[in-house]
Amino acid sequence: MEFNSNKSIYLQICDAIYEHILSGELGPDSRIPSVREYGAEIGVNPNTVMRSYEKLTNEGVIYNKRGIGYFISRNAQAIVLQTMRDDFMNNELPQIIRKMELLGISFEDFYQQTHATASESSPQSL
Amino acid sequence: MIAIRDLGFSYGEIPVLKNITMTLEEGRIYGLLGENGVGKTTLLTLLCGLKAAKAGSINTDGHNPFDRDPSFLSDQYYLSDEVAAMNMTALDYAKSYGHFWEKFDMDKFIEIMGIFENDPGKKMSKMSFGQLKKTYIAFALACNTRYLFMDEPTNGLDIPSKAQFRKAMTKYTREDSVILISTHQVRDLENIIDPIIILDRQDILLNASLEEISEKLYFDYSTVKIDNALYCEMIPGGNIQVTLNTESKDSKVNLEALFNTVHQHKELIKGIFSK
Numbered sequence: 144m145e146f147n148s149n150k151s152i153y154l155q156i157c158d159a160i161y162e163h164i165l166s167g168e169l170g171p172d173s174r175i176p177s178v179r180e181y182g183a184e185i186g187v188n189p190n191t192v193m194r195s196y197e198k199l200t201n202e203g204v205i206y207n208k209r210g211i212g213y214f215i216s217r218n219a220q221a222i223v224l225q226t227m228r229d230d231f232m233n234n235e236l237p238q239i240i241r242k243m244e245l246l247g248i249s250f251e252d253f254y255q256q257t258h259a260t261a262s263e264s265s266p267q268s269l
Numbered sequence: 270m271i272a273i274r275d276l277g278f279s280y281g282e283i284p285v286l287k288n289i290t291m292t293l294e295e296g297r298i299y300g301l302l303g304e305n306g307v308g309k310t311t312l313l314t315l316l317c318g319l320k321a322a323k324a325g326s327i328n329t330d331g332h333n334p335f336d337r338d339p340s341f342l343s344d345q346y347y348l349s350d351e352v353a354a355m356n357m358t359a360l361d362y363a364k365s366y367g368h369f370w371e372k373f374d375m376d377k378f379i380e381i382m383g384i385f386e387n388d389p390g391k392k393m394s395k396m397s398f399g400q401l402k403k404t405y406i407a408f409a410l411a412c413n414t415r416y417l418f419m420d421e422p423t424n425g426l427d428i429p430s431k432a433q434f435r436k437a438m439t440k441y442t443r444e445d446s447v448i449l450i451s452t453h454q455v456r457d458l459e460n461i462i463d464p465i466i467i468l469d470r471q472d473i474l475l476n477a478s479l480e481e482i483s484e485k486l487y488f489d490y491s492t493v494k495i496d497n498a499l500y501c502e503m504i505p506g507g508n509i510q511v512t513l514n515t516e517s518k519d520s521k522v523n524l525e526a527l528f529n530t531v532h533q534h535k536e537l538i539k540g541i542f543s544k
Contacts, residue, residue, distance in 0.1 A: 147491040151483055151521045152460055183440035186432055188298055194480065196396045 152187060156195040161223045164204070164215060171217045175205065202226065270294055271316065271416070271447055277324030278310045278311055285311050287438040287471035288400060293447050295415075298438060300462025301451040307468050309451040313321035313418045316449065329416065341473060343371040348409045350424060352401055359396075360389040361405045363411070370412040378411035383536055384433050391467065406434065416459065419450045423457040436459045449495035455524040465524065467531050475532050477533070477542050482522050485541050486530070487514035499537075500530040513541070 148155055152191040175181070179197060182189040196213055199205045204219045216222070243253065276289040285308040293299055293330045303309050314320045316327060318334035318341075327334055355362055359382065369372035382389045385403040393401060409417065420448075423431055438461050443449060452458050465482065467475040475530045477485075489495060489510040498510040509523055511530040531538045 149488070149521050151479075151519050154519060179439060179444070183436050186435035189439055189440065189444075190297065190463055191460065197364070219338045 153191050153194040153198070156181075156185075156187070157198055160199060160204070160242060161227055164219050164223045165227070167220075169215050169219075171215055171219065173215050174211075175215065177212055177215050231254070270326040273316075273325070274313075274328070275325035276315065276322055276327060277309070278315060278320065279323055284471060286315075288471055291466070291473055292477045293419055293449060295445045295447050298442070298448040298450065298462055298463060299466055300455070300458055300523070300524075301449055301466045302453075302455065303451075303467060303468035304532075305453075307470055309468055310420055312468065313420050313449065313451060317345055317416075317418050319347070340371075341369055343369060344414050346370070346409045346412045346414045346418070348405055348417075348419040348422060350420040352405045353393075354396065354401055355393040358390050358392055359387070359407075362393060362404070363389070363408060364406070366465060369412070370414060372413035374411050374413055378407050381407035381410055381437055382385070384437060385390070385430055385530065399427055399430065402426060406437070408540070410437060413443060413444065415446050416447045417446055419448075419539060421452055421454070422450060423454050425453065426457075431457045440515075455528070459524060465527065467528060469532070469535065474535055475538060475542060479522050481542070482527065483514070483520060484517070486522075486527070487512045487516075487518055488520040488523050488526060490520075500526055501535055502526060 150158070158216045159229055160169070160175070169175065176184065178192045181187075182192045196205065196207075200207060200213075202222060203220050205213050206216050209214050243249075270436070271293040272290050273289055273293075276286055278286040289312070301309050301312070311320070315322055316329070316334060318337045321335045329341070332338060334341070334345075357365075361381075363373075363375060363378045367375060367378070379389060382404065383472045384408060387400055387407065389404075391400070393404060396404065402422070406419075406422055409419065423434060425432060435458070438448075450458060450462060452462070455462075463474060464478040466473065475482075489498075489512065490504075490505040490507060491510075494501075494508070495510045495512055498512050500509075501513040502509045509526045511526055514520075524544075
């Protein structure tokens, strides 16, 4: 696991778990590693992983079965989708818009480009 | 828990530590940072009972380390910066010296040696400095002690070993242990050490968890200059700038920038972090 972003490590760990949930790699009720196991796997202080797990628990993404471990909640995917969409809208999109303004890219250019990319990647266009 | 109160130490007339007061809690891996010669090694040797305090006290769960009670000693390990190249194999060393530590675990020693790709059958006197260091790290972790003090443990380790060391520090340490690691190589131990202690000449400038640090200080990695930054350093692609975190924003703590910020604003930092 690479930590290059400027987000604090505990949030980067949350992001990694979010992505595994969205991709379906971590399904409902699947067990995630213990704080120590995960910390050892990625070379991070267990207290940092604990902080990530606390955040995910508070968000309802994971739940703790006492003495057994942490598991993915049944509605985790819906929660994560909402959280990540909000994050995209509030944090990532403004940055993209700022960069577009800086480079003089209009929404028209943007639309055409995304439209072209989308049809390139869709099999129907072949 | 280790409670240090008004601790003082000097070499002859030369004072090294003065009025050091701090607490080290269990379940934490403290990183002890400080410039050369500020007394990091002295502090470690005081904590493990190799030296007697000249003033103040150290209370390690009811023990004074300098009393060197055998049951207490068997529950602590001090890994010094310089390690002895014994004229025996690592395995023989572990067999004979492991007895001094009540919870020494031979299987764990072999396992960690394996992770470090270090041959336990090799004579320690024939090992490279890095191999020898890894042997002692494996031994230190296999002792399963409640108190673990390490002086510059990543010195001499090759690149893959540094990552293995970080993982081993999480995997093979006890959950109830108090761990203190002194280092100059903050990048080697990034993400492992938390809380951070910064020692200055005779004084503690900072003893705070990363959570507290990121609550109070903001680390900006953009290209935009900030007017009232406490610290600014150019890096490829922009700057690292440190400001007071007045808007409760999240950021990743950069330990080198933190260290330099603390050094440039000693009184301010002490003020912010004193509760």
